[in-house]
Amino acid sequence: MSKNFWKKLNRPILALAPMAGITDSAFREICVRNGCDVAYSEMASVSALFFKPKKTLELLKFNASERPYVVQLFGKDPKHFAKATQIVTTELKPAGIDINFGCPAKKVFGHGSGCALMPQTDLAREIISAVCDNTDLPVSIKIRAGIEGRDAKSCVSTTAIDFIESIEDLPFVAVMVHGRTYEGGFSAVPNFEIVAEIKKIIPNKIVLANGGINTPEDAKNILDKYPTIDGLGIARGAWGKPYLFAQIKELLKIRTLGVSHPHSHLDTQCPSAVEYDFTAIKKIALAHADLLWESKGKTGMLEIRKHLAWYFKGFSNASELRQKLVQSKSVEEIKNILE
Numbered sequence: 001m002s003k004n005f006w007k008k009l010n011r012p013i014l015a016l017a018p019m020a021g022i023t024d025s026a027f028r029e030i031c032v033r034n035g036c037d038v039a040y041s042e043m044a045s046v047s048a049l050f051f052k053p054k055k056t057l058e059l060l061k062f063n064a065s066e067r068p069y070v071v072q073l074f075g076k077d078p079k080h081f082a083k084a085t086q087i088v089t090t091e092l093k094p095a096g097i098d099i100n101f102g103c104p105a106k107k108v109f110g111h112g113s114g115c116a117l118m119p120q121t122d123l124a125r126e127i128i129s130a131v132c133d134n135t136d137l138p139v140s141i142k143i144r145a146g147i148e149g150r151d152a153k154s155c156v157s158t159t160a161i162d163f164i165e166s167i168e169d170l171p172f173v174a175v176m177v178h179g180r181t182y183e184g185g186f187s188a189v190p191n192f193e194i195v196a197e198i199k200k201i202i203p204n205k206i207v208l209a210n211g212g213i214n215t216p217e218d219a220k221n222i223l224d225k226y227p228t229i230d231g232l233g234i235a236r237g238a239w240g241k242p243y244l245f246a247q248i249k250e251l252l253k254i255r256t257l258g259v260s261h262p263h264s265h266l267d268t269q270c271p272s273a274v275e276y277d278f279t280a281i282k283k284i285a286l287a288h289a290d291l292l293w294e295s296k297g298k299t300g301m302l303e304i305r306k307h308l309a310w311y312f313k314g315f316s317n318a319s320e321l322r323q324k325l326v327q328s329k330s331v332e333e334i335k336n337i338l339e
């Protein structure tokens with residue numbers, strides 16, 4: 001049976017994009033329960049897996065209910081990628097493996113990994129081949145719209161189109177394109193035109209658009225404008241709103257009733273999506289707290305605080321609630337405060 005789970009997913013595919021410090025097991029599960037089709041891990045260093053696999057594997061473990069789960073790797077040494085891929089494939093058995101070609105963070109980019117690999121196509125090819133040759137799992141990549149080269153640290157310029165043209169013959173099966181350049185960081189307006197162009201170059205691979213998708217309407221607008229794109233990667237839009245995936249699905253379903261094309265838009269008068277009121281959000285937040293307690297114990301109770309602040313951000317008594325919630329030490333305490 002083919003291991004390529006990507007092919008079995010309905011379109012549009014709604015993915016939880018990888019986020020270091022955020023997309024841990026509990027967050028992935030809460031997103032999958034709320035409509036996410038595929039969840040990425042936090043990025044894991046191939047060198048850490050090469051030298052100290054036990055500790056890193058512990059951070060990457062997952063529950064069956066998070067499936068399909070994709071482990072993202074970063075680094076720059078093809079030998080480390082090869083070994084890390086073997087370890088992840090045999091020890092963890094996720095649904096897929098992703099390679100990070102998009103991270104602009106100093107400690108990643110500055111060491112020649114992440115987005116710094118986009119202008120180095122020979123090395124990038126070696127890395128993709130090292131991963132594909134050492135696993136039977138489907139391999140995906142995550143890239144940026146390019147590097148403009150106007151920053152002293154970036155110096156060489158390249159575009160996502162050039163990058164994809166230089167690797168399109170390799171057997172990776174999916175790509176998530178963050179529509180911002182290296183210089184665009186996390187706040188520039190994403191360029192989704194380039195994502196649609198990439199789909200033209202690799203029509204048989206899956207192409208997901210990522211960047212700035214924070215509401216069901218954002219998702220709909222992109223899918224309407226670029227109907228060839230296979231799906232979306234959602235990152236910060238899911239902070240405190242793991243139900244954004246379900247809302248997007250609800251909106252698309254309403255708007256696509258009676259038409260054959262899955263991304264078609266029809267009626268702008270349709271209600272936006274299911275309403276998530278305080279009671280509904282409280283239920284999700286408590287389930288998230290339970291999952292964090294189960295997976296991380298006391299540390300999880302510290303980590304849930306930022307999520308709780310995001311969950312209840314827009315409510316009228318939010319700051320008072322937040323003040324209490326950030327001091328909570330157990331799921332029971334959180335429950336009492338929310339009651």
Ligand SMILES: Cc1cc2nc3c(=O)[nH]c(=O)nc-3n(C[C@H](O)[C@H](O)[C@H](O)COP(=O)(O)O)c2cc1C
Pocket residue numbers: 017018019020021022041042043072100102103142178186210211212213233234235236237
């Ligand atoms: C806190 C944080 C951590 C991130 N960590 C990763 C990561 O580990 N790997 C990766 O490829 N991208 C990472 N990203 C980038 C996101 O996956 C995504 O491409 C970016 O945030 C743009 O999407 P958004 O506008 O929906 O947030 C991270 C982003 C944030 C905000």
